[in-house]
Amino acid sequence: MDKHPWDHHSDQPYPIRDRAYKKRMKRRHRKDLLKLVLTSLMVFPIALLHFLFNRNTGMQRADASFFGLCINLDKGEEQFRLLDELDCQTVQFRVFLRDFTQRKDEYLAFVKRCQGRHLLITLVQDSDCIDDHSGLRSVLEDVFATFNGLCSEYQVGNTINRTKWGFFSVRQYLDFYQVAQQLKDEKYPELTLVGPSVIDFEYHYLIRAMFSLANVHFDKVSSLLYVDRRGAPENTQLGIFDTVNKINLLHSICRLSPKSSDRILLTEVNWPLSGTAPWAPTSETECVSEDDYARFLLRYHLLALASGKVETVYWHQLIAPGYGLIDTREGIRYRTAFKVYRAMLKHLGGAEQLRYSETDGWHCLEFIQQGHKGRVLWSEQGQKSVASLTKPDEAAFDLCGEPADADLQVGTDPVYLIRPV
Structure with a gap:
């Protein structure tokens, strides 16, 4: 039985239904929870102090790679026509390690269609290979060899702080990432490896990953910095942490870490849309109207630009009935957000x-x-x-x-x- 079944409506795993399995796995990895707590207690005060002196926005250039969109293999050729219509030159898509061998030709054809654009491939973990490092190395070698010369930037793993995605501790993720690191060091030094792919404002997981003794290095730091549960992107969490200050704190952690650069990618963000269940990735409580979705999209990008500390924001995603720019429940329907995204690229792409x-x-x-x-x-x-x-x-x-x-x-x-x- 698959312990991590996939929800094709919301493009994410279902919550783990086997409670005994979940309890058993958490118990197996409970020692790493202590390391997470201790590391956070040591690093957070220093990071907060650094943050207080790291809040100037400065200036930044909004080059073509700042505005990125997530696309999917299973959503077809229509995506490339829409990307051209938007004039979007930066894309991210997922390669699932569990089916790469069977669908290699499809993945390769898709990557070739992305040529001419800046491409980030997210390598989505398979629960079977998380602990089978020899099998993981084999499939990663196949991926890197297949896309050699076509893609040089990979996010290794996705959403590491949600057990439904397969990881039950940060240590387990670091061991997973280290297999990719070893391959890069041995055979593919030109690759850019991105991690640790922590979702939401849960920086204790980020700190555990970036202040470990593991032999890893994050060439760029990825964060799935959703703020949708707070409503508008200017709204705060814990008193002062609006979107800009969350980015500032993230940047401070990166600057302090011996395991990373300070090049930040926000690899997923969106707001779920009201009335779209079962395609919405959250409950109706967190969902917003299409009008709010459009205005929040623009304001989030403006605030990320304002921080002066983000290299790329990847909107998740181009086509998705529950949270995308395009609704495909009844043909192709352009949401207002599509027009907003196009205007944003027109007026701010290349801005200095x-x-x-x-x-x-x-x-x-x-x-x-x-x-x-x-x-x-x-x-x-x-x-x-x-x-x-x-x-x-x-x-x-x-x-x-x-x-x-x-x-x-x-x-x-x-x-x-x-x-x-």
């Missing part, structure tokens, strides 16, 4: 000299792009007319990229204000 400020709940991201100066303005609560915020030579565009008239209200929906340099 980004400066962020926030005053009384009003947010402003300034940028220069292709001979134009721009501002993106939004508020968490209040509203003002676009006419009262626009300078004489500025043109206003709504969050979908449509020209805005003087009657448009600027508030929770961001507005682009652009003028010639």
Whole structure:
């Protein structure tokens, strides 16, 4: 019996149903829980102190690789037409180790279709190979050889702090990652290995992975930094940790770790959509409307840009009835978020000299792009007319990229204000 069955609606494993198995595995790995607690107690105070002096946003260039989308092998050729329509040049997709041998030709054809774009492949663990390291090495050798010259960046493992994905301790994940590390060191030094793929604001797992004695190194640090359970991306957790400060703390941990660089990839984020069960990955309580989904998508990317510390944000994902830009329950239906994503790429792709400020709940991201100066303005609560915020030579565009008239209200929906340099 498969202990980790797959839910094809929400693109994730079902919760573990065999309680005896789950209890037995947790008991087997309980010693690592003590290491996790002790490491966190030692590192967190230092990381928090570093964080207090690491909150300046600075400046960053929003190059083509900043805006990424997750795509799936099983969602077909239509994805590439949609990527072209968006002009999105950065993609991530999953390779499942459990079926790689059987579907190698399909995976290879898909990777070849991604050529010309920046590609991150996520290697999704199989519960059978997590502890079978000789079998794991064999399939990883096959993966790296098959995609040699076609892909050089791999996220090793996914969502390591949820037992339904197969890992019951961080030590178990580190042993898994170390097999890939050894292969890289021996045969594929040009590869970029990414980890540890912790989901949500659960940085105690991140600390355990990045301050261990294991012989591993994360060339880039991946975080599945979901904030959907807090509502809007500006909302806080534990008092001060909004999206920007969560990124700042993540960056501080990276800077302190001897096991990683400080190059951060946010490899998954979305908001689940109301009324889409069973495709939604959470309960209806956490779901939002399509309008909120669109505005939160843009504001999350703006805040990640504002942090100045993120290399790429991968929106999860292009096609998904419960949380994607495209709904496929009845053909291809473009959600408002698709238009928002396209406008975001148009106005912010390649932007330079980004400066962020926030005053009384009003947010402003300034940028220069292709001979134009721009501002993106939004508020968490209040509203003002676009006419009262626009300078004489500025043109206003709504969050979908449509020209805005003087009657448009600027508030929770961001507005682009652009003028010639």
